[in-house]
Amino acid sequence: MDKEITTSIKDKKKGVDSGGELELTIGYTIRRSSGKTNEIDHLHKECYAKKTTLRTQDEVKRYKYYVKTSSDGSIFDPWGMYSEGTESKYNNEQGRSKWVFGEVNESCFNFYIKFLESRNNSWLMNAKREVR
Numbered sequence: 001m002d003k004e005i006t007t008s009i010k011d012k013k014k015g016v017d018s019g020g021e022l023e024l025t026i027g028y029t030i031r032r033s034s035g036k037t038n039e040i041d042h043l044h045k046e047c048y049a050k051k052t053t054l055r056t057q058d059e060v061k062r063y064k065y066y067v068k069t070s071s072d073g074s075i076f077d078p079w080g081m082y083s084e085g086t087e088s089k090y091n092n093e094q095g096r097s098k099w100v101f102g103e104v105n106e107s108c109f110n111f112y113i114k115f116l117e118s119r120n121n122s123w124l125m126n127a128k129r130e131v132r
Contacts, residue, residue: 021054021056030078051064065109067101076099108130
């Protein structure tokens, strides 16, 4: 049951964010079949990380990085004992989804993407250290 990283480029969508105008959102996930990197919608339930590109008034590009986290801040592990198959689980105690996208820094995002590509838990541990 090999899984592979997949990316998704969402069509350019006009929107306004506090940091500027939303230009592009890229979603990341894993997939079971082999092949080169493909794309998935960033709104899909199996999207585990995403990167948004914002353009400010000065025409400067700015990036925001997000990974799927729980309400306590732990990062989603698609192969983990307690998180596998729960990506769309609803948390009744809090009245919202158990897994939501939390904003992280670029290095945390890169570590998490490397974890999704390699399934090496060392990358996940490095990503978790960056969140703290």
